[in-house]
Amino acid sequence: MYRHAITFILSLIVSGAMSMTVIANPGAAVAIAIHAGSGTIRKGDFDDAREQEVRETLERAVKAGHQILTSGGSSLDAVTLAITILEDSPHFNAGKGAVFNAEARNELDASIMDGSNLSAGAVAAVHNIRNPILLARKVMSDSVHVMLMGEGAEVFARNHGIEFEDDEYFFTDHRWQQLQKAKASANPEAYQLSESPDDWFSTVGAVAIDHEGNLAAGTSTGGMTNKRWGRVGDSPIIGAGTYADNRSCAVSATGHGEYFIRATVAHDICSRVQYQGISLGDAADAVINGQLTEMGGDGGIIAMDRKGNISLTFNTAGMYRASVDTAGTVYVGIYRDE
Numbered sequence: 001m002y003r004h005a006i007t008f009i010l011s012l013i014v015s016g017a018m019s020m021t022v023i024a025n026p027g028a029a030v031a032i033a034i035h036a037g038s039g040t041i042r043k044g045d046f047d048d049a050r051e052q053e054v055r056e057t058l059e060r061a062v063k064a065g066h067q068i069l070t071s072g073g074s075s076l077d078a079v080t081l082a083i084t085i086l087e088d089s090p091h092f093n094a095g096k097g098a099v100f101n102a103e104a105r106n107e108l109d110a111s112i113m114d115g116s117n118l119s120a121g122a123v124a125a126v127h128n129i130r131n132p133i134l135l136a137r138k139v140m141s142d143s144v145h146v147m148l149m150g151e152g153a154e155v156f157a158r159n160h161g162i163e164f165e166d167d168e169y170f171f172t173d174h175r176w177q178q179l180q181k182a183k184a185s186a187n188p189e190a191y192q193l194s195e196s197p198d199d200w201f202s203t204v205g206a207v208a209i210d211h212e213g214n215l216a217a218g219t220s221t222g223g224m225t226n227k228r229w230g231r232v233g234d235s236p237i238i239g240a241g242t243y244a245d246n247r248s249c250a251v252s253a254t255g256h257g258e259y260f261i262r263a264t265v266a267h268d269i270c271s272r273v274q275y276q277g278i279s280l281g282d283a284a285d286a287v288i289n290g291q292l293t294e295m296g297g298d299g300g301i302i303a304m305d306r307k308g309n310i311s312l313t314f315n316t317a318g319m320y321r322a323s324v325d326t327a328g329t330v331y332v333g334i335y336r337d338e
């Protein structure tokens with residue numbers, strides 16, 4: 001089932017680009033958190049069957065990532081695997097379930113960051129890449145650059161054995177209908193900001209800490225429905241949608257990217273933890289419910305600090321989220337009060 005991610009991770013090990021984690025501190029607690037978007041998600045918006053499938057996919061992804069951690073794997077591998085599972089689901093706005101842009105194309109962004117050495121990889125505005133997070137990881141491990149975009153990123157992908165899919169693979173009726181509604185609305189470019197049940201962001205992301213105490217974060221998205229061709233959101237921007245630094249925390253964001261970029265949300269949370277010495281929860285609250293909300297931005301984050309504390313903070317009605325904390329407790333949530 002996780003064929004692509006596992007093959008990819010093995011290829012990195014074999015090529016020597018990545019060495020298997022040596023467990024320096026086997027007693028250290030591991031933890032992982034994931035999200036699959038935030039927004040106007042209210043009970044009754046979805047039928048029971050869809051809600052059940054979403055919950056099951058979140059649980060499967062978070063448990064698969066956790067399994068990597070408990071068997072001695074790295075936080076980078078855990079984050080990568082969890083995100084590929086979410087990208088392979090038609091329910092979330094990343095990989096297979098990506099939204100359509102204004103040209104009726106699926107244009108994908110992703111990034112990943114290693115908190116142990118601040119290395120990072122990102123791709124923006126790529127097409128037909130089955131798992132953009134694997135391409136972002138390749139950019140990190142096999143190039144001297146942090147971000148590749150568009151055609152150049154796709155050539156790099158072909159040269160590095162990254163899997164492509166045809167346009168049909170990415171077609172979902174649900175996303176197609178969203179595009180039609182957006183195009184028919186009075187103010188198409190502001191469609192995502194309307195008070196409609198479709199008004200939600202469903203980018204995916206993960207943060208984790210491994211046995212060595214290394215933090216990692218990753219994010220993958222199709223961006224926003226009806227976005228302009230070439231528009232890049234926060235998800236592939238290191239410091240905005242993704243950040244990880246062992247000295248502070250790891251963050252992955254979802255929401256209205258234009259606001260997250262200007263507020264440098266992910267980095268701001270880590271900076272507050274590092275320089276103000278405040279708790280992860282307080283830092284996330286100050287940025288999401290303070291700064292971002294004051295600017296008028298909607299969305300949320302998942303974050304983890306160097307002790308494995310988790311924050312799942314959003315200023316919207318709901319956020320698809322799941323975690324396994326340092327005690328091994330599994331949590332899955334969609335709505336605000338659960």
Ligand code: ASP
Nearest residue numbers: 201202203223233255257
């Ligand atoms: N943050 C993403 C973007 O602006 C959208 C999302 O979170 O769904 O591209």
